[in-house]
Amino acid sequence: MKIRVGFGYDVHQLAEGEEFWLGGIKIEHNKGCVAHSDGDVLIHAICDALLGAANMRDIGYHFPDTSNDFKGIDSKILLKKTVEIIAEKGYSIGNIDSTIALQKPKIKALIPKMQETLSKVMGIDLDDLAIKATTTEKLGFVGKQEGISAYATVLIEK
Numbered sequence: 001m002k003i004r005v006g007f008g009y010d011v012h013q014l015a016e017g018e019e020f021w022l023g024g025i026k027i028e029h030n031k032g033c034v035a036h037s038d039g040d041v042l043i044h045a046i047c048d049a050l051l052g053a054a055n056m057r058d059i060g061y062h063f064p065d066t067s068n069d070f071k072g073i074d075s076k077i078l079l080k081k082t083v084e085i086i087a088e089k090g091y092s093i094g095n096i097d098s099t100i101a102l103q104k105p106k107i108k109a110l111i112p113k114m115q116e117t118l119s120k121v122m123g124i125d126l127d128d129l130a131i132k133a134t135t136t137e138k139l140g141f142v143g144k145q146e147g148i149s150a151y152a153t154v155l156i157e158k
């Protein structure tokens, strides 16, 4: 068996009047992510980690933000496609660990729903997707609520 690791990172700007999509679900908040797609940072970080692990470029390469095909797209579709892309090289997901950095709102209670939603999209066990959340102690762009970031590490195998 061949096993490989990958790492992904994503940032989006937060602004009023935008829908807030995170971890595949819509969250009620006075701000949302500014993006060409729905701006789901967690999904984008996971996609980049998967593509990196398979050494198959990055999310911008496969789903360019200059393309109208991806304007306002549900990132769950991109995640499903990413799983298919790495499967072309014979890889499947072992496990995923991730962290979302945001100051507000509190998302602790929403994490099980995110795990359930995303594990279903990827066709993996609930137990193989960890999602953690942290504030940045009011420091930097995350702390000032100007943006949100996410990090993901994955293990893939074939």
Ligand SMILES: [Zn+2]
Pocket: 010, 011, 012, 035, 039, 040, 041, 044
């Ligand atoms: Zn993104």
